[in-house]
Amino acid sequence: MxxxxxxxxxxxxxxxxxxxxxxxxxxxxxxxxxxxxxxxxxxxxxxxxxxxxxxxxxxxxxxxxxxxxxxxxxxxxxxLARNGQLDPIQQSVIDHNAVQCGFCTPGVLISARALLDRNPDPTEEEIRDALVGNLCRCTGYIRILDAVKDAARVGAAPGTGGSR
Amino acid sequence: MDTVETTTPRPHQENAAPRPVGESVTRLDAHEKVTGEAVFADDLQFGPNMLYARIKRSPHPHARILKIDASQALALPGVKTVVTGQSTPGFIGLYLKDRHIFCTDRARFVGDPVAGVAAVTEEIAERALDLIHVEYEVLPPVLDPEDGVRPDAELLHPELGSYEVANFIFPQPGTNIPNLFKIRKGDVDQALSEAAAVVHHTFRVPHVQHVPIEPHVAIAKVDERGRVTLWGSSQSPFAQRNLIASALGISQADLEVVAPYVGGGFGCKAGVSMEALAVAIAMQVRGRPVKLRLTREEEFYTTFVRQGLVAHFTMACDAEGNLTAMDNKFYWDGGAYAEYGVNMTRGAGYSSSGPYDVPNVRTDSFCVYTNHPVGGPMRGFGQPEMQCGLEQCINHLALEIGMDPMDFRRRNCVKEGSNLVTGMKMHATGIGECIEKAAEAIGWGHKDPPSAPHKRRGKGIAAMWKAPAMSPNAGSSAWIEMSEDGKCTLGLGGQELGQGTFTVMAQMAAATLGIPYDWVRIASPVDTKYSPYEWQTVASRLTWSMGNAVVAAAKDARRQILELVARSWEETPEDLDIVNGNVISAKSGRSSSLKGLVVYGLAKPGDQGWIGGPILGRGSFMPTYVTGLDPETGQGQRAVVHYTTGAQAVEVEVDLETGRVQVLRGASAFDMGKAINPDLVNVQMEGGLVQGISTALFECLQLKDGVVRNPSFVDYRIATSADAPRDMQSIIVEVPQDDGPFGARGVGEHSMVPTMPAIANAIHDALGIHPGAPPFTAEKVYLAMVDAGLVK
Structure with a gap:
């Protein structure tokens, strides 16, 4: 090789x-x-x-x-976290109990951060669409959708967020 | 959350319990899981000395192995060993030892491990598989459980009579039946002849797969003396230690299982499924770690499946709507080896009335060997499959007699003191309240108009019960060690699978000890060498069983602390308490922080020496009251530890043009005795509902001639973010468990038990069609509508 x-x-x-x-x-x-x-x-x-x-x-x-x-x-x-400061999407996922086994979570967080970077105020349908490729077997998804919605409300903390 | 209703006030006020029990504190593991720091088995690093294993598997559902020639594979540069059944002659199996780690003379399902390779890279190991030549004599397969019980069926385990078996499993030697469980209660024939209404239905519930997002992975290392370390994604580190050590003929003390966070289990990582393969290979390459990681394709057909079920129900009631008789026959497609299937067969039997008081019940529950993938435990442990048909029959019977299905359930559901099918007396339960509240939450009795003229709406409800199906004496243990500043480390052997067990254990320890929740650390990962014994993380038993052990350990530590301080203060321990991490005296008003004294003890006055010493609390719990059941009648004093009960109600909309079923809303109400962490209970109910919806609408492992035809996420669809209903309500009902910690009993699995029949009953309400066995795919529903003349 x-x-x-x-x-x-x-x-x-x-x-x-x-x-x-x-x-x-x-x-x-x-x-x-x-x-x-x-x-x-x-x-x-x-x-x-x-x-x-x-x-x-x-x-x-x-x-x-x-x-x-x-x-x-x-x-x-x-x-995503910088200097001990969680990205708002990470904090929101914790606050909404949107993590269970945690194995899908890293991928979910990246897809969510990418969505919020290009669309700071997504509708629920847009969130569902953005996460449709991230399978989760534990949570039933609704907490994840709500976590993204709330993180959008907070916006990106200074110095955090995706690669823009 | 604006749409998830939590009926439990925070902090919880009924059943007053010390803080933080009853509070929705943040999960202990949440932070490390959102930063990527949480370690799963595949994340462990073993360095360049590690070898990679791959498995050569049988392509035939049933075949005799005539010859294995591995010489070409062994000659491939980079290949370090090839292992076959010759190296693993011992038997393995949880309740019935009927399996070799690698096949010896016979392969019994497509995917049965025939040989294993270890090589310096995964690619070389994979290439070596093609260089192992296996000669088979193909044998006729058994592909249906009802075929398997016929007298002329091909015998898959002619040695069945000689296998070692647990005393509550009843194999039938000379047949393909590794367990037959019977219930004989009352006079079913008489009751059927006198009934006002009788319904009869047969359901063929397909195999489904657990599909955790984390595939199975195991890394094994064997030292020169033959001592084994196994790292893996495991729900059952202690059971793995026991079963693998027994199969290999080594001491349990010489096999250490290290089990980091599990990336989803749902039952498929319980017991031993693939871990022994890694150990058997590592035995041949001592000193080198050997990693076996299943591909997603292997995940679908080589590990435990939720077994298929053929269920026949006959059910009767009188003119007032009282259930009078049930006559049930269950044929479980146990697959190639018995594993958990024999106990699911038993669990379905002793729960075969559903959560109802029925005076006359006859049940034959057969576990049948077939040449299909091995039946393992999956969330609900047989109850979703069994109650899928049972709860549709209940609905049908209610309508037949002209009663509202919700009223019919409420009338017939078990109550405290009900004489259950096994002769056991029912304990206090909130099932009636669960049925009412679930129905009320979706507006039972009101029909809303559909969202479009070509759609129909319907509502459905199903009740459920489930006992922890386990060995009667499955035990738990725990320890608590104090650190210098008064915080503590809690040792336990149950696994964090995502259900939140580490969090609720910390809550119970903190509440019992009298310290803040954030002072508790969990000694993780679970490691059989250091962690206290825990039978397995299955059966939704941890909150109850391990919780009892944790509370006992915390009480033990608390007692030691109070005795020490009482001695020093010349008071009695009864006058002292620990509140928020401080020892206080109600009598003298004195107070002291725990700092120092929990490790160094206390100085006697006048520098005259010391009292006390490092505080170490210990606790264990094991139910001692479960009795055996008669093999012919299933009757006995106490069949199980307890039943968790509940109900779900859903509203669906069916598209007449496509047959597509959409779940618009769902309400779950369960009686878990006491919600230690109400929001963690809520998310179990939500996750279970969506997993239930997924199995109801989409999931089916397509088996043709023993081959799984859809072993990928593209062909085996599970619910995605697009499928979860926005409106999910979770309702907590708390009728305390007499021997549960703070009154708690388990609820993790229960939340997907009633989903399939609730949806089926809602489809019936919408269309007037009994949809039968899942999945209720658009195609199946559309064709049923064509048959019924609803659409052309």
């Missing part, structure tokens, strides 16, 4: 990583960089647990090859 040296900005820091051609962005984050907050639920782009920002857009990181990320900017769930 051919290996490639890529340079990628992950959560604001420039990383030089040696990756095989077939390695996904998800595997690179988890196994090369030890960023295990991003979860692997299906390796097929179906569950959304591995959602991260790639150049500001939410993507299923299990469907992106690491080599494609040479020169790119990636942000994961670990970037």
């Amino acid at each position: 051919a290996h490639h040296k890529i340079s990628v900005t992950v959560n604001g820091s420039v990383e030089s990583v040696d990756v095989p051609s077939n390695m996904t962005l998800l595997t690179m984050l988890r196994e090369k960089l030890g960023l295990t907050g991003t979860k692997n639920g299906c390796t097929a782009g179906e569950c959304g647990a591995c959602t991260v920002f790639l150049n500001g857009e939410p993507v299923n990181s299990c469907l992106v090859l690491a080599v494609e990320c040479d020169g790119a900017e990636v942000r994961t769930v670990e970037s």
Whole structure:
């Protein structure tokens, strides 16, 4: 397997990583960089647990090859809180009891943050649409929808938010 | 939340309990779960020495294994070992030991593990699988449980009579029946002959899959002396320790199971499903961690499934609407190995009247071996499948006799002192209140117009009951260790699966000890080497059972503290209390913080030495009163520890043009004795309702010739954010449990038990059609409407 040296900005820091051609962005984050907050639920782009920002857009990181990320900017769930200050969407998810097992939560948070970045005042239908690719087996979703709605009301705290 | 009604005031005022019991405090694990810091098994790092395992699986539902040639695989660079059934001759199984870790002479389902590979990368391990050549003699499969009980059926386990079995499971040697549970109460034939109305229906409830978002993962390491460490996503670390050690012939003390947060379980991570494979492979490559992670595809067909059920009900009542008889036959599709299926068969039997007082009941509940995936526990443990048909029959019978289905249920539901199907007397229960409140919450009796002329609306209700189905003597234990500043660490062996058990245990410990909630830390991850024993995180039993152990441990620590301070102050412990982390005396008015004294003790006056020492509270709990049941009649003194009861009511809208069913609103009312954390109970009710909706409308594991045809999220659809009804009401009913901590009993699984029949009954209300077995897909409903002449 051919290996490639890529340079990628992950959560604001420039990383030089040696990756095989077939390695996904998800595997690179988890196994090369030890960023295990991003979860692997299906390796097929179906569950959304591995959602991260790639150049500001939410993507299923299990469907992106690491080599494609040479020169790119990636942000994961670990970037949402800054200096101990939670992103409003994180706080809102806690406040609404919208987390149970927590395995889908990192992906949900990224999809929600991406929605709020492009649409600060989404309707319930827009929230449902934005999260339809993030499967959750525990919560029944309504708490998550309400958490996003409330986070929109609060807006993004200074210095937090997605990669804009 | 503006739309979720919490009928419980905060803080809770009825059944006054010490704070923070009854308060909706924030989950202990919420912060680490939103930052990505929470550690799940797949997140553990083992370094470059780790090997990756993959499993060679049977492509046949039933076959004799004639020969396995692994020489080519072993020659592949990077492959470190290939393991087959020859290395694992011992038997494994929770209630009935009928399974080898790897198949020996026979494969019994598509996916049965035939060989395992460990290699330096996952890709090499995967490639090696193709280089293992297995010669099979294909045998005729059993693919339907009713076929499986025929006298001429192919025998899947000819050795059934020789298997080791728990004393409350009744295998029938020489058949495919690993358990037959019978109820004989009263005179069913007489009652049927005298009935004013009788209904008879058959339901074929399909297999479904748990599909937690986190797939199964296990990492095993065996040292040179053969001592084993297993890290995994597990609901049952102690049961895994016991079963795997027994199968391998090693001491339980030499097998350590470490179990971090579970990313969703719903039953599929209970017992042993794939973990022993990793251990058996690691045995051959000592010193190296071996990681086995199931693919999503494997997750669908190689781990436990919710087993299929063929259920026949005959049900009768008198002219006043009193239930008089039930005659039930259940054929459970247990799959290739008995595992939990034998106990679900039993649980369905001893609950086979549903939550109703019925004088005459005859039930035969068969667990049947088939060449399908292995039946495991899934949220509800057989009750959603069984009560799906039962509650539709109840509805039909009510309408047949001209009664409102809600009134019929209220009239017939069990009450304190009811003589249950097993002869056990019912304890106090709030089921009547649950039925009324659920119905009221959706405006029972009023029909709202549909949102469009081509749609029809209907309302449906279903009641439920469920007992923790477990070993009669399943135990729990806990410890509390104080730190220097008076805060404490709570040791427990039950697992945090998302249900919030760590949070409610901390609440109960804090309330009992007299310290603030945020002073309690949980000793996690659960590790069998350090954590106290817990049978399994199943059966919605933790709040009740582990809760009792935690309260006992906290009382023990509290007693030690009060005795110490009383001695020092020359008072009696009865005059002292711990309030908000301070010891106070009602008599002398003295007060002292816990700081220091809980570790260092207290100095005697005049520097004359010390009293006390580090405080360590311990507690354990085990029910001792459950008795055996007669194998022929199912009768006995006390079949179960208790029943949690409840009801759900839903309103649906059916599209006549497409057959699509939409759940507009749903109300859940359950009696959990005491809500330790009311909002955590609410979110269990919401999550259970949506999971129930998902199984009612979408989910079906499509099995054809033993092959699962839809092993992906694209082909096996579960509810998404688009499907959750906006209007979900959760109603807490609290009739205390006599032996529950603060009166509590479990409620986690119960919230998806009545959903399928409530929706079916609502569809009937909308269309006049009995929709039968789930899933009530648009296609099925549309075709039923065509058959009924509702649409052309």
